[in-house]
Amino acid sequence: MPDTLEATVAKPAPEPSFWEDLVDIFFAPVGVFQRWKKKSFWPPLLFVVIATSIISFFTFNTLAPAIEADMDRAFNQQMAKSGQKPTAAQQEAMGKMRERIGTFGRYATPIPLFFFVFLLGFGVWLLGKMPGINANQSFGAAMVVASWAYMPRVLGAVLGGVQGLTMDISSMNTIQAISLGPVRFFDPDTTNPLLYQFLTRLDLMTIWVTILLAVGLSVTGNVTKGRAAAFGVLIWFAGSLWALRTGLLAL
Secondary structure: OOOOOOOOOOOOOOOOOHHHHHHHHHHOHHHHHHHHOOOOOHHHHHHHHHHHHHHHHHHHHHHHHHHHHHHHHHHHHHHHHHOOOOOHHHHHHHHHHHHHHHHHHHHOOHHHHHHHHHHHHHHHHHHHOOOOOOOOOOHHHHHHHHHHHOHHHHHHHHHHHHHHHHOOHHHOOOHHHHOOOHHHHOOOOOOOHHHHHHHHOOOHHHHHHHHHHHHHHHHHOOOOHHHHHHHHHHHHHHHHHHHHHHHHHOO
């Protein structure tokens, strides 16, 4: 036996990789936000934008009939409110607009998605500063929260694409027919517009993103669970304002 023994120092466990965190955000989000609260938000943001854009590009055509049905409904409702019947020229213009929107939706998805996540990060940062919440959070940390919290939308894009490939989308009169929420069981032509728009906000992915935003704020902003829950309700309501406005205008 040697006269001296070398002290054995336990090596710290290696930090999970980015790809492991992509799984953990769904099952152990607290750890992900703790590891990333002082890191750059660019890796998760770029993953969200690139992955969602690729999925949308390859599944857009399968979902196009339902999207076009929603556009036609909005056009017809607008014409009905004005008390006019669409002329042949207006219908032709509407058809061209559908084509342009379809082209934009398929090829330019990264642009609006990129800015939307930035807007979401700004909303997290701004609402977190409100009295009663008082999050101690930098804008960079808020962007980390927004980027990682948006990951369920990537899963939602996959599930939407799968439904588009396996269901008869051409027989559906709204894209909400593939929603993972109660709104898929309601007909937009017969349901109260305000109620219908409210139901769109009860989609599983929307709720999941909201919960992750609250968890992320709690971790990166050093706020209590109660304040984080209040923030979750607040940001869900803020995100619902446009939908509720749409419902009110359709009444």
